[in-house]
């Protein structure tokens with residue numbers, strides 16, 4: 409399988425690409441953030457392209473390892489097609505801003521800037537032009553992707569990169585055109601394009617489906633037609649739309665109303681200085697600076713909020729091997745487990761670095777046991793960080809049992825109730841001790857200090 413993607417994501421600017429209308433189209437009343445420019449009225453005069461949108465495009469291109477097209481005119485072209493969401497009858501799309509990059513081992517053909525059309529609802533025949541003219545970045549990959557899984561991983565990492573940049577609207581606004589061709593049983597099929605897939609999962613499903621469909625055609629001796637297909641999300645299948653357009657069908661011409669952009673070396677330098685650390689650079693730094701292993705670093709940086717939390721927790725506890733290990737355990741393992749279980753992202757969970765610092769201090773001071781600490785992590789996530797670990801511990805009485813008599817009582821009860829385990833231990837099966845400890849933990853609802861329980865168990869059993 410050979411797959412190339414054309415990925416569109418909205419750039420987070422206040423105003424539209426060629427006018428001063430607000431880009432807020434989600435909360436606004438339909439057709440209120442519009443003007444003659446974004447309505448495509450004849451004679452309307454567009455403004456020069458939004459500067460921030462151009463800067464973000466340069467940044468994205470840089471982060472994807474592209475060469476920036478400098479000291480050369482970058483035109484906006486009119487790409488013609490007929491659809492109710494496009495009142496002017498053409499979409500403005502720039503010539504490449506960056507070319508020949510590479511990301512996750514996949515070649516990047518080009519990065520350019522374009523405008524989003526409005527929103528048309530075919531069921532009701534109504535159009536809302538609030539979205540019309542919102543800046544979009546388009547990333548065109550080379551046909552280097554070889555499996556649905558690779559496409560999914562690539563897109564996930566790309567969205568992480570966008571979160572690092574903080575000036576794109578992310579997966580919620582992503583639309584991808586998926587190009588796929590296969591070579592099967594020595595037969596080369598034509599390229600099929602599936603338009604407007606709007607999630608990472610969707611891209612994965614499209615590729616899975618097309619692989620099977622195209623293989624079956626070749627198996628039967630048929631020809632995979634060069635065509636454009638639509639993705640029917642509700643049924644997870646693709647359906648033929650039309651035979652594939654060629655560049656001529658779009659009748660590209662430079663837009664005479666818009667002055668070309670020229671990017672200088674100096675401007676690129678200025679932008680480079682403002683660029684955040686890439687996930688890959690952060691990963692390398694975490695390994696070098698904190699001595700954590702490659703896999704832990706990879707997991708932590710896959711979520712910018714988690715990476716930042718890790719660093720804040722370690723710094724606030726003081727950088728040492730012990731504190732780094734504790735931060736990895738309680739963030740990368742336990743907190744992440746709980747977030748995944750409760751299906752919530754860290755940034756919306758309300759759990760803050762301060763909470764984890766407090767939790768680790770409670771563990772280090774022997775106030776709570778490991779087992780209780782795990783429960784507190786869950787409670788932090790469930791309470792959306794509204795209660796601190798200390799508050800949870802006090803409220804629920806989860807502190808470690810300091811009362812030696814109570815502990816001894818639990819140990820003796822465990823021994824009395826489990827004669828078989830005692831017998832096993834005395835006949836040399838040392839692992840029976842773990843079983844007995846588990847029983848003590850159960851009796852104390854996890855509030856016993858494991859080290860002390862082992863000591864007490866041994867004292868009594870060895871007598």
Ligand SMILES: [Zn+2]
Nearest residue numbers: 427429443446
């Ligand atoms: Zn406007």
